[in-house]
Amino acid sequence: MSKSIVFMYAGQGSQYFGMGQALFEQEPVFREWMLRLDQVATTMIGESVLDKLYNANQKQSVPFDRTLFSHPAIYMIEISMTQLMLSYGIYPDYVLGESMGEFAAATAAGMIRWQDGLEMVVTQAKTLDTYCAAGGMLAILDHISIYADSSLLHEHSEIAAQLSDTHFVVTGNKEEIQMIQTFLHQQHIGRELLPVSHAFHSGLIDSAAASFKRYLSQKNFMSGNITLVSGIDGKPLQELPLDYLWQVIRQPIALQKSFATLEHIGPAVYMDLGPSGGMANMAKRCLAAQSKSEIKTVMTRFRQEGTNWERLKQERDVHTRSTLNHKTMDKGVCTSSYKSNHKEARPMKAYVFPGQGSQKRGMGEGLFDEYPDMTALADSILGYSIKELCVQDPNNLLGQTQYTQPALYVVNALHYLKAIAADGPPNIVAGHSLGEYNALCAAGAFDFETGLRLVQRRGVLMSQASGGGMAAVIGLDEDKLRQALEDHGLDQIDIANYNNLTQIVISGPQEDILQAQQVCEAAGARLVIPLQVSGAFHSRMMTAAYNSFNAFLNEFSFGNLTIPVVSNVTARPYEQHQLKQHLANQITHSVRWTDTIRYLMGLGIEEYLEIGPGNVLTKLIASIRKEATPLLVQNDIPALVQPEQSRAVQETIGMTLGDPRFKRDYGLQYAYMIGAMYKGIASEQMVVRAGKAGMLGVFGAGGLSLDRVEAAIRTIQQQLSGGESYGINLLHDPEHPEKEEQLVDLYLQYGVKIVEASAYMGVNAALVRYRARGLSRHPDGSVHIGNRLIAKVSRPEVATSFLSAAPERIISKLLLAGSITSESAELLREVPMADDISVEADSGGHTDHRSPYTLLPAMIRLRDDCMKRYGYSKRIRIGAAGGIGTPEAALAAYIMGADYFVTGSINQCTVEANTSESVKELLQQADIQDMDYAPAGDMFELGAKVQVLKKGGFFSARANKLYELYRNFDSIEQIDERTRDMIEEKFFQKTFEEVYAEVRAYKSEAELEKAERDSKYKMALIFKWYFAMTNLAAIQGDPAQRVNYQIHCGPALGAFNQWVRGTHLEHWQQRHVDEIGRKLCDETAELLRRQVLQYAT
DSSP: OOOEEEEEEOOTTSOOTTTTHHHHHHOHHHHHHHHHHHHHHHHHHSSOHHHHHTOTTSOTTSOOOOHHHHHHHHHHHHHHHHHHHHHTTOOOSEEEEOTTHHHHHHHHTTSSOHHHHHHHHHHHHHHHHHHOOOEEEEEEESOTHHHHHOHHHHHHOEEEEEEETTEEEEEEEHHHHHHHHHHHHHTTOEEEEOSOSSOTTSGGGGGGHHHHHHHHHTSOOOOOSSEEEOTTTOOEESSOOTTHHHHHHHSOBOHHHHHHHHHHHOOEEEEEOSSSSHHHHHHHHHSOTTOOOEEEEOOOTTSOHHHHHHHHHHHHHHHSOOSSOGGGGTTTTSOOTTSOOOSSOOOOEEEEEOOTTOOOTTTTTTHHHHSHHHHHHHHHHHTSOHHIIIIIOTTSOTTSHHHHHHHHHHHHHHHHHHHHHHHOOOSEEEESTTHHHHHHHHTTSSOHHHHHHHHHHHHHHHHTOOSEEEEEEESOOHHHHHHHHHHTTOTTOEEEEEEETTEEEEEEEHHHHHHHHHHHHHTTOSEEEEEOOSSOTTSGGGHHHHHHHHHHHTTOOOOOOSSOEEOTTTSSBOOGGGHHHHHHHTTTSOBOHHHHHHHHHHTTOOEEEEOSSSSHHHHHHHHHHHHOOOOOOSSSSOOSOOOOOOOOOOOOGGGGSSOHHHHHHHTOSSSEEEOOOTTTTSOHHHHHHHHHTTOEEEEOOTTOOHHHHHHHHHHHHHHOTTSOOOEEEEEOOTTOHHHHHHHHHHHHHTTOOEEEEESOSSOOHHHHHHHHTTEEEOTTSOEEEOSEEEEEESSHHHHHHHHSOOOHHHHHHHHHHTSSOHHHHHHHTTSOSOSEEEEEOSOSEEOOOOOHHHHHHHHHHHHHHHHHHHTOSSOOEEEEESSOOSHHHHHHHHHTTOSEEEEOHHHHTSTTSSSOHHHHHHHHTOOTTSEEEEEOGGGGGGTOEEEEEOTTOOHHHHHHHHHHHHHHOSSGGGSOHHHHHHIIIIIISSOHHHHHHHHHHHSOHHHHHHHHHOHHHHHHHHHHHHHHHHHHHHHHTOGGGGGGOOOBOOHHHHHHHHHHTTSTTSSGGGOOHHHHHHHHHHHHHHHHHHHHHHHOO
């Protein structure tokens, strides 16, 4: 019978400075996981664990005993070691841990996610530091009987572990452990003081029990895919008991029972994945002399891991089988749904396909004869000999884009056939620019012939571009490069390729590229190399090619992907519906090669095969893996189809925040609201995702047609069929009040029960009618409110109108018109117009620039006054909105008395936001100082302001210039010729006459008649066209209008970006509104808890 494989994990006492350093330097998988884990740990602790662990000035002999760092360091080492074993095909049948080593064991068994395991050990360390006094542990090498015989031992310590009859560990108060150590020294008894800061496995840590158990009760545990043998009672476990991960550091260690359980099952290979080899030593003491089991170790305190690991790799053929189906370890750290099921597993591999620039005369030689059918097919499609072009190139055509691209596509495809025959299929694929077509072909999106036709047309269209240039900038990182270009006004230059951290290709007008060469060299670039290309590829100058190719793509249908393909545009895997969109966008967007490889590193990809001529990508990948950190991703391997499914809401500490009645009234788990954003940016997907997470999301109906809003309501109601809450926005439109009435009719028709009213200066008939239709009287005489109103306000006088009953004049008017009943009129007089008031401080979009520290307390007092004045039976809740993007900001709102809080800007930079990827890229880079105020297009004549993103564009400056002209002139004709030319050429890219012709197409006759009579009103209509155009350009991601994007945003997003930097939420592709909301609420609650503890003494 073959031997089982047991992975063993050590706990506190096994750590030392420099542990695992040889593996960190020599093994990419180990290093990538250590970096990945350290990124997360740094966000939790505030400092890098690796900086402590591998500090060159730190002697190994110094005890590594600060729990806050040693706890996560041990876990990081053991998880990275597990991943290294798996990458070489060594899988466990059982896992065993001692003390905190059980966290790593539970992770490997699939009972907890690695992110949760790391958070648990950090939280445990913080809890122990908060609640427990210093303690110590002492290993004693003598017969266990001395513990009972010595009153000093049994009165001043507890037994933490009995490892054999002559090896046990005691734990206790620090001073008492020191006293015992002195006594043993005097008795010449072997002993070793363990590098720990607390008395683990003793009653001295009981003061931390309640807090940590409460924390554990909020976590999600899964059924294991691998049996975990308990280190405290030796029982095999498939699920963790409720407080098991507290008991592992509280109860005595009983490894003798654990090894007895495993030996009873049969012979095993025990593999110590801990830092010091201590588990291997315990196994040697516990196993019977006649045992047929083997014991392996990698790391020791004597820095032998390099040698030991090489030896184990040579033996791995003996150990690369397992009785388990290795796919079942998906939930832990161990493997993925794309990992091979072959008995001899290999590291996951990616095939990468090169693009333009890799071509050379002679490429593909031998392959054309090996694959004659495909070669003949290529000849017939292209109309010339592909073999002659690639091998001989007699007419020097290979360097011309229209020939280069098809040639490379064919050669890459033939190399791929050769590669899968030799090495088998890949786990994931990617391509650099043109090479992405080979990646998609390999994944089944289209066949070889279709791909060649696409590439042929792409090459022709791109070759027709003129007037542009490109240059490779070497030795300058992105931030410095962007700053240098911005400082010199080179705003027409785009980044074409992110090839590695310090090799970036720029693209733009030829004269600007020439100027940029001097600018970049002056800024510190080692080298700037102009590229011999016909156009400014991957820039806004390719818009014409983009438009033509986008139309051409619509002639084709694509198949389902069978292998994940990482997109150049997003550096994330394609989803099926994105194929045509991303292929078109690729022409005008950056090739994000650095982040593509970082993403693959984050997945644990170890083997990268360049499939095509040359080794350009191989060199770039080597540089990226050496210098960059992996991108953190939510799942180890991307899923091709990710349906939105209802999932149970797990209880978290964030659910304790806020007004309980608010949560109960709206059926929420969190006192958290995602506010509406104009033109459906707060999308159906955003609302559905929030609702399923127990949060309140509001669909952004402002600026949309009735049909579009109706379709959104239907979608939301279909997907939130389980009674989850949602809201729809009602935006005040003073120019078209009939639109509000139509929306109210629609909301009443579909039974919309929650409306967020915004931009109102007071209560109007539409709001009162909506409110009235939901009112009825309970048998006890109280009023039932069926249609709830949440008013978003920033001015006290507006708040007063919502805190009051409906105005009598409006009630009378509606009664007279028959729009409400007399009973409804009576009920309206007994309740306020709003159930809740969201107090909006300085925010993205429309803003009065109010400080939350002034506004929120004033509104709370106003609410209290109105409650007393009108004698309402039910409390009106006050929420905080505007400026909230971090736990500290949310905590400040709660401290000032908020009952709930609302976020806006931070949700615009998420997967669910219905705006363009170009906008999300700009928002992701924003900092708090990158905002500006500009005129509001819908209230242009009044001088109202909106807060917008300033960085990366000229919208705010241009919009303010238009308003300045509007104030100073009474007609278009009064504007001087030079200014007019600037606006027409730079701002509008159209003449005033062309703009007004477009305005005439959508304005009413009455408005146009007024414009002909009033020249200033006509000027306003022309200028307001710019605001509509820039808003639409941003939402659609029009590359030609990138500098004109109008992006409403507040500084809260900049603060949020700072907060999540270095975490998996750093990149917008990983940001989901429910996860952001949960993280904000949880960390705010934890921050509040710490503040209470700090000031309670």
